[in-house]
Amino acid sequence: MDDRTRAAAAQALLDAYGGTPVPPLSETYPAMTVEDAYAVQGLQLESWKAAGRVVKGHKVGLTARVMQRQLGVDQPDYGQLTDTMLLTEGQPLRMRDFIAPRVEPEIAFVLGRDLTGPGVSVVDAIRAVEFVLPALEIIDSRIADWRIGLVDTIADNASSGAVVLGSRPVALGAMDLRLTGCVLSVDGEIRATGAGGAVLGSPVHALAWLANTVGPHGITLEAGQVVIPGSLTAAQPIRPGGVVSARFAGLGTLTTRMERDA
Numbered sequence: 001m002d003d004r005t006r007a008a009a010a011q012a013l014l015d016a017y018g019g020t021p022v023p024p025l026s027e028t029y030p031a032m033t034v035e036d037a038y039a040v041q042g043l044q045l046e047s048w049k050a051a052g053r054v055v056k057g058h059k060v061g062l063t064a065r066v067m068q069r070q071l072g073v074d075q076p077d078y079g080q081l082t083d084t085m086l087l088t089e090g091q092p093l094r095m096r097d098f099i100a101p102r103v104e105p106e107i108a109f110v111l112g113r114d115l116t117g118p119g120v121s122v123v124d125a126i127r128a129v130e131f132v133l134p135a136l137e138i139i140d141s142r143i144a145d146w147r148i149g150l151v152d153t154i155a156d157n158a159s160s161g162a163v164v165l166g167s168r169p170v171a172l173g174a175m176d177l178r179l180t181g182c183v184l185s186v187d188g189e190i191r192a193t194g195a196g197g198a199v200l201g202s203p204v205h206a207l208a209w210l211a212n213t214v215g216p217h218g219i220t221l222e223a224g225q226v227v228i229p230g231s232l233t234a235a236q237p238i239r240p241g242g243v244v245s246a247r248f249a250g251l252g253t254l255t256t257r258m259e260r261d262a
Contacts, residue, residue, distance in 0.1 A: 001029060001036040009036075010043035013156055016142035021099050025156075026149045037154035044157060045080050056225060057081035058214070059137070060206045061158040062150075063199045063230030071150050076200070078210055079158030081226060087164045093258045095240045098140045098161055101258065103238045104231035105182045105246035107196060107203050108135035108165055109172075113223050115207075117215025125208040128221075131169035132177075134254040135228055136246055138162040139235060163228055166254045174250065178202045181249045182232040187242055192233035203229040 001009070009029060012022050025032055025040075032040075049055070062068055062076045087093070095101075112130030140161035143152050153159045177196040184192045200206050206229035211221050221227060238244055240260040247253045 001032055001039075005029065006036060006039050007043060009155060010040045010047070013040070013142050014044055014047060016099070019096070019099060021142050021144040024143050024147050024149065024152050026151050032151045032155070034151060034154060037151040040155040041079065041157050048082055053082040053084055055080055056083045056086055057163075057227055058210060058221060058225065059158055059160060059163075059228045060210050060230050061153065063206050064234075071148075071153075073150050076206065076209060076230065077150070077154045077158050078213060079154075079160045081160065081163060081228070085160060085162050086226060087162055089164060089166055089254060089256065091164070093138060093162065093164070093256055094261070095258055096261045098138065099142065100146060101138050101140050101161055101238050102235040103184070103186070103244045104137045104139060104235045105184050105194075105233055105248070105254075106135045106137050106163075106228045106231055107177060107180065107248070107251065108133045108163070109203070109207055109227045109229065110169070111221060111223050111225050111227065115211040115221040117212035120208050120211040120215070122204055122208050125204050125211065126172060129172045129204075129207070132172055132175070132251070133169060134166035134246065134248045134251040136164040136244060136254055136256055137228055137231065138164070138238070163226070164254065164256045165226070166252065168252055170251055177204060179249075180232075180251070183247045184233050184236060185245045185247075186236055186238065191236045194231075194233035196232060198232055199230040206230050
């Protein structure tokens with residue numbers, strides 16, 4: 001893809017935030033590569049930054065083996081989190097801000113020191129974490145009907161929507177993230193269960209992978225930023241008026257609600 005075509009793809013996704021999704025980019029631009037897709041993601045990020053938004057963190061997606069098999073890939077992808085995407089428990093989730101939202105429970109890392117790859121080890125990643133928080137990621141797709149392939153989700157900022165963060169910090173050393181279990185309930189009904197081991201064997205592995213992947217592109221994971229490393233369970237749809245609750249072993253329970261449009 002040339003620069004003009006990448007810019008057109010990025011603008012199509014930016015326009016889709018108005019509520020009207022676009023056809024799969026992999027169909028509109030069949031020659032799109034992973035490199036093209038990250039470039040399209042980057043163009044959107046530059047547009048957001050020009051509008052005053054600030055990068056406050058990063059996300060890792062496609063960490064579950066089942067999702068990798070579904071999309072025919074053997075590694076995760078990543079996206080960026082801006083200040084407008086990070087919410088605290090109790091802040092409203094508004095249906096009009098999303099197209100087809102789904103929810104995933106995650107263990108969020110808050111960094112106490114910078115991580116710059118390549119060469120970041122798991123030990124380096126552990127030392128960089130100041131504390132962890134329970135989190136609910138609201139994923140969304142600007143691609144119609146979630147008909148996504150790898151380049152579609154990468155270009156669409158790894159299907160980011162919003163992240164609801166808990167307010168009870170827990171030291172990383174107080175937990176074994178591999179064995180940290182989670183029960184995800186929607187409207188009072190248990191919909192999914194899982195554990196941290198579903199995230200590349202441990203969420204810390206996803207953090208190290210991210211630092212080593214973005215480092216060669218001049219991106220540092222900075223102290224104070226939030227990194228969400230991937231879901232402990234399968235994503236679940238959330239409807240207007242729906243209440244989602246995730247109970248994490250050792251982290252407590254985090255609840256959010258999708259408000260109906262006025």
